Amino acid sequence: MAKLDELKKNLKRGHVYRRDELTQWSNAIDRHLNTLVNDGTLQKLSQGVYYYPKETVFGNTPPEDxxxxxxxxxxxxxxxxxxxxxxxxxxxxxxxxxxxxxxxxxxxxxxxxxxxxxxxxxxxxxxxxxxxxxxxxxxxxxxxxxxxxxxxxxxxxxxxxxxxxxxxxxxxxxxxxxxxxxxxxxxxxxxxxx
Structure with missing residues (x-):
């Protein structure tokens, strides 16, 4: 779990990430990405592209186009x-x-x-x-x-x-x-x- 926590700690709200950018903080990137998508931390936007939603009073905002x-x-x-x-x-x-x-x-x-x-x-x-x-x-x-x-x-x-x-x-x-x-x-x- 330490590596998953490290990955989470390095995510910034409102940012879009490619899978390969996140490998530096994970020793099991695909498993960790699945966990973060399943628990709602990340949204999978496309093959290998993920978004850490920015929260507002109206809910999560989508990434800028x-x-x-x-x-x-x-x-x-x-x-x-x-x-x-x-x-x-x-x-x-x-x-x-x-x-x-x-x-x-x-x-x-x-x-x-x-x-x-x-x-x-x-x-x-x-x-x-x-x-x-x-x-x-x-x-x-x-x-x-x-x-x-x-x-x-x-x-x-x-x-x-x-x-x-x-x-x-x-x-x-x-x-x-x-x-x-x-x-x-x-x-x-x-x-x-x-």
């Missing part, structure tokens, strides 16, 4: 976004989606982390944070996946282009736009064919 994704990927290079972010652009998208998208360099597919679903998409390029210019390009990239009036949205996007920083938008289109998006933005931004 970015903390969870960082541990799952073992990488800081990702962009966590959602189709709901498009609603901030003012181009007529109003739907709410229960979907989290993770642009990253390592994983592809849909994964349940805890009780939340994440859609991991491998991309060669994405910004450190979702700027309005990136979101506009990403909206056009993903328009076919949205439950919106596509033509109305595209018309609104063309109007929005005129209000945005043209240099930043051109850079976003060139860096993050798929072929269809580049073709769509080309007349509005006078893009070259490179």
């Amino acid at each position: 970015d903390t969870l994704v960082r541990k799952f990927l073992k990488d800081d290079r990702f962009l966590l976004t959602s189709p709901n972010s498009y609603n901030s652009l003012g181009v007529g998208t109003t739907q709410l989606y229960n979907k989290r998208i993770v642009y990253n360099h390592k994983r592809h597919g849909t994964f349940m982390l805890g009780n939340r679903k994440f859609d991991f998409q491998m991309k060669p390029h994405f910004p450190a944070k979702a700027t309005p210019e990136f979101l506009l390009v990403d909206l056009v990239n993903n328009l076919d996946k949205l439950a919106e009036d596509k033509q109305a949205i595209l018309n609104n996007v063309l109007n929005k282009v005129q209000q945005m920083d043209q240099v930043k938008l051109k850079r976003s289109v060139n860096s993050y736009g798929n072929i269809k998006a580049k073709k769509f933005f080309k007349p509005a931004l006078q893009l070259s064919d490179n």
